[in-house]
Amino acid sequence: MSLSRRRFLEIAGLAGGAVALRSIVSPRLAQASPDNPQLLLACYLGGGADQMLSFDPRDASLAKFQAPAAYAAGGTGIHPAYDLVVDARVKAVLAATGGSGLQKKGPITFGPATPASFMSHSTDLAVLRGVYMGTLTHEVGRRYFTTGKFPRGLSAAGSSLGTAVAAADGKDTLIPNLAISAETYNETFPTYASGIGVNSFDDVLSLLKPLGTALPTGSDKALSAYEADSDDCTERELDGAGLVDTFKQSRIKARTMVSASASTLFNFKVPAPPALDDLFTTLGIAKSADFAGPKGNAAIAAQALTQGISEAVSLQLAGDLDDHNDWGDTHATGIADALDAIGNLITFLKKTPYKGGATMTWEHTTLIIFSEFARTPLLNGRAGRDHHLASSCVVAGPGIKGNQVFGATSDTALAVRNVDPATGKPDDAAGIQLRPADIHATLLHSMGLSYDHLSNQSPQLLSAILVKP
Amino acid sequence: MKRALPLFFAALAACSSGAPSETSGPVLNETPIGTAPPTDHPPIDPAKKPVTSAVSQRISVAQLRGAFPVILGTDVNGKDITWMSGSTPALDKMADVLGEADYAFVTQDNRAPSALYLKFMDDAARDVCDRALKADAARPQATDRVLLRYVGPTDTVTTNAAGVDQNLGYLTLRFHGIKVKDGDAARLAPLRKVFSDSVTAAAAGQSVTAAHVTEGWRAVCVGLVTAPEFHLY
Numbered sequence: 001m002s003l004s005r006r007r008f009l010e011i012a013g014l015a016g017g018a019v020a021l022r023s024i025v026s027p028r029l030a031q032a033s034p035d036n037p038q039l040l041l042a043c044y045l046g047g048g049a050d051q052m053l054s055f056d057p058r059d060a061s062l063a064k065f066q067a068p069a070a071y072a073a074g075g076t077g078i079h080p081a082y083d084l085v086v087d088a089r090v091k092a093v094l095a096a097t098g099g100s101g102l103q104k105k106g107p108i109t110f111g112p113a114t115p116a117s118f119m120s121h122s123t124d125l126a127v128l129r130g131v132y133m134g135t136l137t138h139e140v141g142r143r144y145f146t147t148g149k150f151p152r153g154l155s156a157a158g159s160s161l162g163t164a165v166a167a168a169d170g171k172d173t174l175i176p177n178l179a180i181s182a183e184t185y186n187e188t189f190p191t192y193a194s195g196i197g198v199n200s201f202d203d204v205l206s207l208l209k210p211l212g213t214a215l216p217t218g219s220d221k222a223l224s225a226y227e228a229d230s231d232d233c234t235e236r237e238l239d240g241a242g243l244v245d246t247f248k249q250s251r252i253k254a255r256t257m258v259s260a261s262a263s264t265l266f267n268f269k270v271p272a273p274p275a276l277d278d279l280f281t282t283l284g285i286a287k288s289a290d291f292a293g294p295k296g297n298a299a300i301a302a303q304a305l306t307q308g309i310s311e312a313v314s315l316q317l318a319g320d321l322d323d324h325n326d327w328g329d330t331h332a333t334g335i336a337d338a339l340d341a342i343g344n345l346i347t348f349l350k351k352t353p354y355k356g357g358a359t360m361t362w363e364h365t366t367l368i369i370f371s372e373f374a375r376t377p378l379l380n381g382r383a384g385r386d387h388h389l390a391s392s393c394v395v396a397g398p399g400i401k402g403n404q405v406f407g408a409t410s411d412t413a414l415a416v417r418n419v420d421p422a423t424g425k426p427d428d429a430a431g432i433q434l435r436p437a438d439i440h441a442t443l444l445h446s447m448g449l450s451y452d453h454l455s456n457q458s459p460q461l462l463s464a465i466l467v468k469p
Numbered sequence: 470m471k472r473a474l475p476l477f478f479a480a481l482a483a484c485s486s487g488a489p490s491e492t493s494g495p496v497l498n499e500t501p502i503g504t505a506p507p508t509d510h511p512p513i514d515p516a517k518k519p520v521t522s523a524v525s526q527r528i529s530v531a532q533l534r535g536a537f538p539v540i541l542g543t544d545v546n547g548k549d550i551t552w553m554s555g556s557t558p559a560l561d562k563m564a565d566v567l568g569e570a571d572y573a574f575v576t577q578d579n580r581a582p583s584a585l586y587l588k589f590m591d592d593a594a595r596d597v598c599d600r601a602l603k604a605d606a607a608r609p610q611a612t613d614r615v616l617l618r619y620v621g622p623t624d625t626v627t628t629n630a631a632g633v634d635q636n637l638g639y640l641t642l643r644f645h646g647i648k649v650k651d652g653d654a655a656r657l658a659p660l661r662k663v664f665s666d667s668v669t670a671a672a673a674g675q676s677v678t679a680a681h682v683t684e685g686w687r688a689v690c691v692g693l694v695t696a697p698e699f700h701l702y
Binding site: 222 | 524525526527554581582583584585586587588589590591592595596599645647659660662663666667669670671673684685687688691692695696697698700701702
């Protein structure tokens with residue numbers, strides 16, 4: 001499977017065309033410290049993932065969820081159609097579950113495209129159902145969930161979750177905010193927190209290694225001294241909006257990014273060098289082609305997080321889920337491959353010490369898995385599924401209570417249901433409509449970070465999933 | 470105006486009729502006309518609010534494409550100097566990386582001077598400066614040279630201080646569009662130190678050769694290309 005990302009390395013987009021030159025938001029650092037870093041892993045399933053296959057399933061063995069009853073007037077309007085899925089893994093689950101497709105792990109029920117490698121971490125995971133996306137447009141939904149703010153037209157508003165996390169503790173990190181085939185935005189946070197986009201390990205290497213011949217050490221030192229002392233009137237004239245300051249900070253960051261030792265961490269090849277053997281084995285990387293898919297992206301994320309290269313890593317793990325036609329052919333495969341990569345990545349983070357220290361990387365990692373929206377609960381005339389507003393996501397982290405489901409969708413037309421944020425139970429009368437802003441705020445709060453930049457969204461903390469509400 | 474010289478050169482290149490030929494790029498007239506203007510203001514007191522412009526911005530990728538060949542001239546093969554990645558112009562290959570709109574998916578240039586942009590400008594500076602130095606090495610006449618216009622290949626601060634300063638002033642004008650007043654040695658002191666320290670480091674206690682001096686001008690060139698005055702206007 002190849003990700004459909006079209007672009008190479010990208011400069012972090014500045015949302016809405018605004019040019020953020022100086023920090024407006026001062027990140028509050030409560031829990032994070034050098035001894036207790038707060039890391040973020042944001043996983044994006046691109047194209048609009050079918051939630052019934054993964055995080056919000058329905059029992060396909062029930063007549064009300066089968067054709068023709070589901071399509072009839074007064075019917076449920078929900079047809080999981082798991083039997084139409086070609087992927088062998090889903091077929092195996094159907095056979096093992098009597099056709100229901102439901103995989104129950106404690107209080108969480110997963111759909112048939114959820115692999116065992118992912119479900120093995122269910123006690124850490126909180127599944128949030130009934131997330132109202134408010135859009136059926138890919139770019140809008142993607143940017144909405146990326147920033148927690150509804151876009152202005154197609155243009156992102158606000159800053160990525162990873163940017164907010166990197167702003168808190170990433171000033172001295174090599175690549176504080178790494179975006180692997182994922183969009184990233186910075187509207188109000190310091191420049192060093194801006195995401196740096198890569199599409200492959202080769203891209204990472206081009207960041208960490210000088211292209212061409214480096215300057216001799218003596219010249220390099222002379223230039224560094226010159227740049228550090230340089231403060232003439234011309235620069236000040238140009239600096240009315242803080243642009244020269246930003247330029248100089250970026251130049252320093254650019255120089256620190258070039259690290260021979262760090263570049264070796266991403267020197268991926270098959271067969272794996274000894275230092276990468278465990279990583280490749282855990283992620284199931286066996287051939288060079290794996291580097292181009294979710295396994296390769298997961299490997300970059302693993303190295304960036306465990307080795308202290310990045311505070312925040314955003315990555316796209318599926319890129320072609322927009323299956324308006326023949327949904328049964330490849331959709332489940334894309335989801336299963338992505339979740340398998342995430343599950344194996346979590347496994348690696350759980351057994352790999354953070355920066356070689358005494359704690360495991362997973363102990364510091366907050367996770368979110370999302371897509372821009374869901375897919376319709378009924379098949380269209382082309383055996384495909386169209387865009388659907390009621391989505392789901394999965395979160396986890398040291399400040400998140402796992403092993404639970406929060407929120408719900410209805411059994412009629414898979415509609416969003418209001419939820420009581422204190423209990424996570426559906427409350428159609430008095431509950432709130434779950435939105436990306438609420439999820440962003442809750443995750444940042446769980447990490448001890450400010451979510452002031454979301455204040456104009458009036459975010460509601462989801463206290464039911466917080467270890468410390 | 471003086472700070473917008475790269476932009477001016479880019480515009481000049483863009484406005485010329487047809488694409489520049491491989492052997493005859495736009496001509497830069499660096500001969501001073503008249504006397505140097507006075508400095509804009511008295512020496513800066515850091516404790517006071519600095520004089521600033523209202524708005525400034527980063528040079529675009531299109532402007533970089535125009536500026537590199539105008540400022541750095543042609544290489545040993547007579548081709549316009551620009552940043553190359555193998556046989557491909559790197560500014561084209563990495564246009565989206567550097568923030569250029571493609572008008573298919575991105576309709577607005579991203580001109581943020583980000584770490585990613587500066588990282589690749591570091592790479593670009595070393596590449597274009599190397600090409601310019603190699604081209605200069607093949608030009609016996611000083612007037613034909615781009616970087617070593619007022620100095621010889623072995624001139625140093627010790628052997629030709631006036632020439633080095635004159636060359637630094639010329640390069641400051643050429644790269645940044647900033648005209649340094651004649652005799653303003655203090656203005657040139659930081660760049661002179663880059664040059665002399667780089668030469669000294671390259672020589673490593675041995676007799677200074679042309680190769681060591683080249684390292685000095687390489688560092689100066691890279692310093693000028695990676696300076697805010699080159700990229701902001």
